[in-house]
Amino acid sequence: MDLAPNPTDFKKYICKCCCDTINEQDQFCQHCGFPLQETDELQQRFINNRGYNKEQLKKLESKIEYAAIIFYILAGLLFLAGLLIFFFNTQNNLGVIFLVTNGILAILFFCLGAMSDKYPLASIICGLTLYLISIVTGLSSGIIINLLVLVALTTALINAFKAQSIRKQHNL
Amino acid sequence: MEITGPTGLSNHQCIHCNQPIAEEASFCNHCGSLQALPDYEDAEIRQNRVLLLSFFFGVHLVVCLLANFNHSVRGLFPLLIFDGILSIVTIVYTVLLRKELGHIFRWVQFSFLKIIIYGSSAVVAAVAVNLIVKWLNRTIFDTESYYYYAFSHLKYAKLVTVMVVALQPAFFEELAFRGVMQEGLKKVVDTKQAIFISAFLFSLLHMSIISFFWLMPFALWLGYVQSKEETIWYGVIIHFCFNTTACFLEFFELNLF
Secondary structure: OOOOOOHHHOOEEEOOOOOOEEEOOOOEOOOOOOEOOOOHHHHHHHHHHHHHHHHHHHHHHHHHHHHHHHHHHHHHHHHHHHHHHHHHOOOOOHHHHHHHHHHHHHHHHHHHHHHOOOOHHHHHHHHHHHHHHHHHOOOOOOHHHHHHHHHHHHHHHHHHHHHHHHHHHHOO | OOOOOOOOOOOEEOOOOOOEEOOOOOEOOOOOOEOOOOHHHHHHHHHHHHHHHHHHHHHHHHHHHHHHHOHHHOOHHHHHHHHHHHHHHHHHHHHHOHHHHHHHHOOOOOOHHHHHHHHHHHHHHHHHHHHHHHHHHHHOOOOOOOOHHHOOOOOOHHHHHHHHHHHHHHHHHHHHHHHHHHHHHOOOOOHHHHHHHHHHHHHHOOOOOOOHHHHHHHHHHHHHHHHHHOOOHHHHHHHHHHHHHHHHHHHHHOOOO
């Protein structure tokens, strides 16, 4: 009696492009799309193309890191400003209010910076919105600095979208 | 699409050649095509969605900024106008995204036990948050604020307070943030990031930095419940129980019972 082949019965191989396991009868790697039955030339071209995309992704990721640096700097500056106001304002509880609100903002920016490596899009979208609101409500002043921060964060956001797209298209 | 072929390899099909493929496959092992939208289509959808949601959040932000920082528009009537604008915007967006939001209005896994558990957890959380906020307001900000005073001159002040503070936000905030925002963001980012972003924006719109310490975990909880239960209704119940408890604690503190 003929039995239908069980998928676990197929011989397992390793894809020479991404090192994921592949079945003997596969024509393409289901993890990276590597053409398993094609000529050496086409296979090499695919590997080169994937390598190029990996490089592009690395470049974009290094640009996204600027967002994290900005968040850490903002966190540090906010905390420092809160501390200074707290120590120099001894007449009323304004110092405590500034210390607490700046402290919370500093913690928020610090957390956004810390998570930007794993969740860059969420981190930058939230950080950018928080910064925009702090400008609108007058918490952050200085046109040039605000503009620089906004441009840097927007650029990081665009790069994060590009990186996500490359990751998705090539399963990197 | 369901495949009932003799091999029983998989119940997933390649979007290009219709051959059976593994569930976790990113590429078809027969034709090599990517099991996702092509880059240009994907980018267009994302771009449109980002613009759509940015406008949605922008309207909410402008209204909340006006309500919080413009002292000439205080009182019940402006409050109702602001709530009305936000509710209308949310309804318009719900209609626009009706295909994607349809499933959150269904209540397939209805359970009384879950309602009791979620509802009582919300009450406990509201009592804890209320105590901490009161303490912070008294010790740091040297101030006390009560929702009730905005409506105290009305005939059914307590009922109006519960309606405006608990019932309306419970439904429309859930629809706006766990519905439109969270579900809309799933086209742009993954589910985890969608929950985080919508929770963060929800917390920001309350325009109180100090409230972030409880608003953010609360919003994350609501986002997680919506995602896990695949319905908006448990979130509405949690939100309603939380806000109603805050109202009743106020009534109790002001000796209105």
